[in-house]
Amino acid sequence: MTRLIYVNGDFLPEQDAKISVLDRGFLFADAVYEVSTILDGKLVDNKAHLRRLARSLSELDMAAPCSDEDIIAAQHKLLELNGVKEGLLYLQVSRGVADRDFPYPEHSESSLVMFTQAKNILDNPKIKSGLKVISTPDLRWKRRDIKTVGLLAPSMAKQEALRAGADDAWMVEDDFITEGTSNNAYIVTPDNVIKTRHLGNEILAGITRTAVLKFAKEAGIDVIEEPFTVAEVKQAKEAFITSASMFVMPVVNFDGDDVGNGKPGPITIQLRKVYIATAMERADL
């Protein structure tokens, strides 16, 4: 069965799903996106993703393509048509078509594109082995709180990681870790405190991050939201990442050195379990 892709109101076979070369998403990366998890045919934390989408749009003075209700109806139909039970739903809004020029066009219609990707989210083989991560300079722009499709710097970082035999890269600015290429970064300090960078323009406010920090606090684990250094990762008992596509995933090696004992840590495993156990409760579509 061909996968159907949603393009501005139509559900089209993959080969027919097209966008103009004059779309500003293509020419200027003038587009924002969201990735949400499909579990048991439902979307986890979809409302939170749509709230973050609305914020990204408003930070860029970009019009919403349609109402949230219309987006949700289209998401629902796409999930049904493609029959995906586990995986990801990608959604992208761009400012639309206009002759190439830098200022925002006065009249353009935002475009909305969505597709599904079938993927093993729960049984990711990396859960057992954990991830190897390298550090790399953060080459991105200064508004990483906006989830734009300008993803070349993180792609370069991820490619560098793969070339080095690692799974991912943590990006570093002024000696502090900002975040992973497509995830938020955490350590567990020698005194069992979870440390992750505070929210601001330097990182994306992860939807998974919000849920996981809440679970950590409920479990009585101390959380400090402040930047941590490369040296602190070397001293850490555990490290992990969070994202919609990875949930909570252990990091066991950093720049070639074991993190803690080089195995997924107990706090990481505990948080992953709680996250998964409650994921269906947060499946709001």
Ligand code: PDD
């Ligand atoms: N990325 N930080 C960055 C830079 C990200 O790109 C992402 C998500 C996150 C985690 O956010 P969330 O928990 O809401 O998924 C943090 C998605 C998965 C992606 O680009 O594929």
